[in-house]
Amino acid sequence: MKLNRHCYACDLIDDADLIEEYDTYHKRIWPEIEKSIVEAGIADMEIYRCGNRLFMITETTSAYDSERKKQMDLDNPKVQEWENLMWNYQQAIPFAKKGEKWIPMERIFKL
Template sequence: MPTMTRHLLFLDIDPSSASVAAYRDWHRAGGPPAAINRSIRASGIESLEIWHVGDRLAMIMETGPDFSAAAKAAADAADPDVQAWEALMERFQRRLPFAPDGEKWVAAERVYSLDEQP
């Protein structure tokens, strides 16, 4: 059975009600362009959800064994549809104050797992 890896990433959103409404609308079922969903699936991402609370977004992503973040980034940089989507999303998103340069979504580190407890 292939091993899945779960990733949890965070990003802030412009808290204005218009920005939040627009961002949520773009992410409704059928909202993202088909090319974006194809790009995500083709990279080895098996599951992806974005959650929202206040001015924070959380992305939960599960990837298969062939997923490479570097390969995904390179493919995205070369794809004009993905670049157009990213430019559109930049209007709503705000990098976390501690995000490294050039990094938008920041990965969280797991510090607890019930499965590992006695």
């Protein structure tokens, strides 16, 4: 099965206690959140952190459609609860549009 890779960036509020809480939430995400990720066609997801900068890599199946995922998230009260909770820790990258959180990254090099 061919997977497609997508990479995103987001910032956390630069506060050590908040960053620690955010990390703790992501060591064991809510089961409903994991289910929604998989149901959207995301086969694998990893989040890395450097200071307060986050980098997310997703591997998606052919079933994945970003617009469908957005709508699924909007229609899922538990996902909305999670997203609202995460806004307590996350902040938009300086050049993000209002309400944007995870910004797609452009690959500029591949070996």
